[in-house]
Amino acid sequence: MDFLNAIILLLNYIFVPALAYGSQLALGAIFVTLIYGILRFANFATGDMMSFGTMFTILFTWYFQSLGISLGVLPTALLAIPFAIIFMSGYMLLVDKFVFKYYRVNKSPPVQLAMVSIGVMFVTQAVVRIIIGPSDRRFFDGEKFIIKAGEFKELTGLNEGLAIKSTQVITIVVTMILVSILFWFLNKTKTGKSMRAYSDNEDLALLSGIDPKKIVLITWIIAGILATIGGALYGLDKSFKPFTYFNNMLPIFAAAIVGGIGNPFGAFLGGYVIAFSEILLTYAYRKFFMYILPETMEPGGLVQLLSTDYKFAVSFSILVIVLLYRPSGIFKGKIL
Amino acid sequence: MRKNLNVITAYSIMMGLIILVGIFQSWNIALSIFNLCLISAVMTMGANIQWGYAGLINFGIMGYTALGGLAAVLISVDPVQDAWSAGGFDVLTSLFIIIGMIVAIKFILKRYEKSKIRTYFIASIIIVGIIIIRITAEPGIEAIEAIDPAKTGFLGGLGLPIVFSWIVGALFAGGLAFVVGKVALGLRADYLAIATLLISEIVIAIIKHEDWLTRGVKNVIGLKRPAPYEVDLQTTGWFIDLVEKFNSGKLALISDLAERQSALNQLVIEGSSLFVKLCYSGLFLIVVIILLILTQKALYSPWGRMMRAIRDNEEAANAMGKNVVKQHLLIFILGSAIVGIAGAMLVTQDGLFTPGSYRPMRYTFLIWVMVIVGGSGNNFGAILGGFAVWFLWIEAAPIALFLINFFTSGMAETNSFKVHLIESVPYFRFLMMGIGLLLIMRYRPRGILPEKIEIK
Numbered sequence A: 001m002d003f004l005n006a007i008i009l010l011l012n013y014i015f016v017p018a019l020a021y022g023s024q025l026a027l028g029a030i031f032v033t034l035i036y037g038i039l040r041f042a043n044f045a046t047g048d049m050m051s052f053g054t055m056f057t058i059l060f061t062w063y064f065q066s067l068g069i070s071l072g073v074l075p076t077a078l079l080a081i082p083f084a085i086i087f088m089s090g091y092m093l094l095v096d097k098f099v100f101k102y103y104r105v106n107k108s109p110p111v112q113l114a115m116v117s118i119g120v121m122f123v124t125q126a127v128v129r130i131i132i133g134p135s136d137r138r139f140f141d142g143e144k145f146i147i148k149a150g151e152f153k154e155l156t157g158l159n160e161g162l163a164i165k166s167t168q169v170i171t172i173v174v175t176m177i178l179v180s181i182l183f184w185f186l187n188k189t190k191t192g193k194s195m196r197a198y199s200d201n202e203d204l205a206l207l208s209g210i211d212p213k214k215i216v217l218i219t220w221i222i223a224g225i226l227a228t229i230g231g232a233l234y235g236l237d238k239s240f241k242p243f244t245y246f247n248n249m250l251p252i253f254a255a256a257i258v259g260g261i262g263n264p265f266g267a268f269l270g271g272y273v274i275a276f277s278e279i280l281l282t283y284a285y286r287k288f289f290m291y292i293l294p295e296t297m298e299p300g301g302l303v304q305l306l307s308t309d310y311k312f313a314v315s316f317s318i319l320v321i322v323l324l325y326r327p328s329g330i331f332k333g334k335i336l
Numbered sequence B: 001m002r003k004n005l006n007v008i009t010a011y012s013i014m015m016g017l018i019i020l021v022g023i024f025q026s027w028n029i030a031l032s033i034f035n036l037c038l039i040s041a042v043m044t045m046g047a048n049i050q051w052g053y054a055g056l057i058n059f060g061i062m063g064y065t066a067l068g069g070l071a072a073v074l075i076s077v078d079p080v081q082d083a084w085s086a087g088g089f090d091v092l093t094s095l096f097i098i099i100g101m102i103v104a105i106k107f108i109l110k111r112y113e114k115s116k117i118r119t120y121f122i123a124s125i126i127i128v129g130i131i132i133i134r135i136t137a138e139p140g141i142e143a144i145e146a147i148d149p150a151k152t153g154f155l156g157g158l159g160l161p162i163v164f165s166w167i168v169g170a171l172f173a174g175g176l177a178f179v180v181g182k183v184a185l186g187l188r189a190d191y192l193a194i195a196t197l198l199i200s201e202i203v204i205a206i207i208k209h210e211d212w213l214t215r216g217v218k219n220v221i222g223l224k225r226p227a228p229y230e231v232d233l234q235t236t237g238w239f240i241d242l243v244e245k246f247n248s249g250k251l252a253l254i255s256d257l258a259e260r261q262s263a264l265n266q267l268v269i270e271g272s273s274l275f276v277k278l279c280y281s282g283l284f285l286i287v288v289i290i291l292l293i294l295t296q297k298a299l300y301s302p303w304g305r306m307m308r309a310i311r312d313n314e315e316a317a318n319a320m321g322k323n324v325v326k327q328h329l330l331i332f333i334l335g336s337a338i339v340g341i342a343g344a345m346l347v348t349q350d351g352l353f354t355p356g357s358y359r360p361m362r363y364t365f366l367i368w369v370m371v372i373v374g375g376s377g378n379n380f381g382a383i384l385g386g387f388a389v390w391f392l393w394i395e396a397a398p399i400a401l402f403l404i405n406f407f408t409s410g411m412a413e414t415n416s417f418k419v420h421l422i423e424s425v426p427y428f429r430f431l432m433m434g435i436g437l438l439l440i441m442r443y444r445p446r447g448i449l450p451e452k453i454e455i456k
Helices: A002-039 A046-067 A077-105 A110-132 A149-156 A166-188 A190-200 A202-207 A212-237 A242-258 A264-282 A286-292 A308-325 B002-024 B027-053 B061-076 B081-111 B116-146 B164-184 B189-209 B230-234 B237-246 B248-252 B257-300 B302-312 B314-319 B324-350 B360-374 B379-407 B416-423 B425-443
Strands: A145-147
Touching: A002 A046, A002 A166, A002 A190, A002 A212, A002 A242, A002 A264, A002 A286, A046 A077, A046 A110, A046 A212, A046 A242, A077 A110, A077 A212, A110 A242, A110 B189, A110 B360, A110 B425, A145 A149, A145 A166, A166 A190, A166 A212, A166 A264, A190 A202, A190 A212, A202 A212, A212 A242, A242 A264, A242 A308, A242 B189, A264 A308, A308 B164, A308 B189, B002 B027, B002 B379, B027 B061, B027 B257, B027 B302, B027 B324, B027 B360, B027 B379, B061 B164, B061 B189, B061 B324, B061 B360, B081 B116, B164 B189, B164 B324, B189 B360, B230 B237, B230 B257, B237 B248, B237 B257, B248 B257, B257 B302, B257 B324, B257 B379, B302 B314, B302 B324, B314 B324, B360 B379, B360 B425, B379 B416, B379 B425, B416 B425
Parallel strands: none
Antiparallel strands: none
């Protein structure tokens, strides 16, 4: 019984939250990696582009709510996401046309494009704050929990409760569906294959008749989809605040590089690596050991490897270690 | 003279703008803008050395700034004796353990060939070391933080004059840059950018949460000043005389004696804060001028020529027998040290250290905008960038407000669109920065004052 309690404890405090957080990071990391692989620059506007997409989701959610449309137990935001994606992709293409295209055509070095993306970051951040303001916003509606901790306890008779939020399940399910479609697209369709070819060797791809304009267009649209959905899921699960989104750029970068930048599958797994290590290293295992060990051996302290203050620092340290020992990432991305 | 014409014009316009602020808003605002411009100029000079001279991208400016600020605290605050006696021993023991760990790892790295066993051994040393440090330091840290947590709760500093911290801040930042450079400088440019950005976040996380050293988010306030205090000035005889002499024309117009006295008092209060700001301006100007002379000398020296050669063609420079790795590390340390000075100056001016206020937007990306806008590779350009961007950053809100009122003048005061726009005035500065950066990068990619190298 104690053993079961210990397992449930870990599931409740580590596994489920990390899986949801990891999914949100994974979507962002695939976004970064696609831009890096195909357009060949580190996009410092990642976090703010995600907040831009989320802003549209929120605006549409409010609009639908004012019309009285809802999805019942599911959050209205799910209905708003497709509309937000349209606007988001439009914004991405606009930014590309007026900003990035010039440097791409001139074959500027990647560093210059990264600098330009800082300009885009400033502008996007300003637009988001001007339109929706800098404050914390929750836009979740519908049923909040799938299982509440109390219900679970009654159901199973265990001491530990397992609470699963519906946003966590939605996050994981949506991520899985989206990522499966994306990998199917990249690996099986002709357009996807030409994208991979373009990423692998630009000149060779051009010689074989691949249209670079089309590739760039599709990349930005996919990026828009990923940014909007990733941002909206994060906002549903936690809350929407432009500043947090800007900060989320950092673990997302870490996830993309840890997984091997330029490699979408690596980025996907990198998100979970970062999320799990952040939560595993900063969780206080005291209660876990109380269940597992006999009473005489109970630990005195919190049995916490690092204080929760260092949550972000954990992922960055992992990144530094990876950069040192295996700069191309765990799953072999582009060679540096 | 002719060839420096654009430099002179640009600087005169900048000075003119600041003087205009003085006339139309107040001299107090103008001087505080000027002081922060000077500090920004020091930061941009540091970033310019790395980016403009050597082409090294450093997105960790925030971390070095914060370390400089930390130096200001550790140098100027009086030591907290109780805290030292309560937990000083434990903290020192942990420090020795850390030094022991580093020595042991160095020894192993030197002595043994690269192998899996070596890697595991080093990893186990680190893990065991961290556990031991946690066990030894925990009671000490708790004891330190328990001592009068509302006022101290940390070890305090050395109690020296705060100006020394400008040098110590440079040393701190340089030390960190040495470690970061050793780790990350081999990376390609955009990876280096990301790595330095993340490392600076780690530095901030440590400063924020190690309360025994920095008081963390509880902030350190009331730091010593290199300049006199306003309150003291207001009661000092020579200062009151000075203000009286300065404003004698204005005061002579007031015939009533009591009224004249109160007017004088008002002037003294205003004058005292101006005087303090002027003191800071003087100190900062000295730093900026010294740094400018040094960096100009370096730029035109054989060393500067070598750095440009390395920047423009690393392989060729390497083939000519220049040690690229070593020079990169050196310039990374130098630039970061200058940023460290700026960090210490900033805390000196504010008189308080607030770890929570270090955000990458303000301390990393804004500095980069300054360098790019001003003109990388040109020290005068970098300083001008610091001035122009900081000026715009502060004055963006009034400008935006003016523009909004101008364009929406046809709308009613209660129009919700207009009200919303006016409420979000503070965020227009981001918009202006972004658009400014994008325009400069597109139409004048070498900055307002581009790099100009003549070999005499």
